[in-house]
Amino acid sequence: MCGPFKSCPGILRLLEIIFSALSLLIVIFRGRMVSPWGVWCEFVWVFCIIVPLVLTVVEAKMWHILLAVFLPNWADLTCGLTVLCAAMITSATLIFAAVFICLSCISSILCFIFSVVAAVVFLVDTVMQKMKCPSGYLSSPRGVLRTAEAFTACIILTAATDHFVNGEWFFRPFGMMCSIIVFAVCLLVTVVIIVLNLLKLLQCLLSFGLNMMELVFNIAAVLLYLLAVILWLVFGYKRSGYNPYIKCSYTDLNTVSIGAIVNLVFYIVDLVLSFKSR
Structure with a gap:
């Protein structure tokens, strides 16, 4: 591992991006989702790719120091967004399992498995950030x-x-x-x-x-x-x-x-x- 993915938080974010992306890609290749619940799941997976990616880039470039004027509590923001991602992807995983999975749907089962892994990683990341006891509005x-x-x-x-x-x-x-x-x-x-x-x-x-x-x-x-x-x-x-x-x-x-x-x-x-x- 190199760059922003040397530390444990960086590795967790990398795993979040990978497994969320895998869930999204499987659904995209399976076919267009027309159900509102399917659209919600796709939105969640995209959101859970963008959030850790943006947080990683901002912290790697040290831009959060420049943003301190607008966002005085960066740790609170990252913790709050991680908690939100954990809740959203957990909901998307459960919804996808309830609405789209069947015993013969191999692609849907794979998507569900990757989404479960992503949800677990987000939950672990949430617990680790909460242990640091960030103070701020979102906390x-x-x-x-x-x-x-x-x-x-x-x-x-x-x-x-x-x-x-x-x-x-x-x-x-x-x-x-x-x-x-x-x-x-x-x-x-x-x-x-x-x-x-x-x-x-x-x-x-x-x-x-x-x-x-x-x-x-x-x-x-x-x-x-x-x-x-x-x-x-x-x-x-x-x-x-x-x-x-x-x-x-x-x-x-x-x-x-x-x-x-x-x-x-x-x-x-x-x-x-x-x-x-x-």
Whole structure:
């Protein structure tokens, strides 16, 4: 090993890139993925290639020192991104196994094996970085909650998309569309808040405090998510009998319902922490 791959963290990142790339390549050569769940898996593998690659290059070139003005806590960022990659690739591995694997699908089984190995490597990398106890936003309870909210919202939106793709083309109840808009908007704002907390200089552009912004958003998110959950449950399960793909319909409906309830709990906890931090 040479260059940035001399150390144990460097070797782990190299393995993350290799096994994520192998998973992606097998799927690409197998054929185009049209299922939203397949697209999610492909996105995750690409993300898990890019993140360790970029982190390795930045650290090898010592660019993170130059970025200290914008990103004052590089260790926290790398740890947070590694944790996110571990969660994402674990979800992609489980989803791929549940949706695409069959006993005669050799390529899918190989893809699953490589993805499992990549997930294990990311988990090992996560544990090693957590043992160093990095301090910063992404390592704090608020940062972990925000990351969990964004990740859960991605799963929710993927399941909702799969539900409509596999269902009747005219099955688009207004209430369910409103729920999806709520999930998407809250995801967007959550990502913006994470970025603002990481890039301290951007906070100067705000005419009000970031804590106040988070408090207002958390209140709105709790109310909107509560409304979205009710609308999704009422309109989704009321019309699910009209969907010819009953199994897929209920699977995706349940995934969105459970995910939305979980995210609602996350936002409630985040709201409580917002009040405590004032």
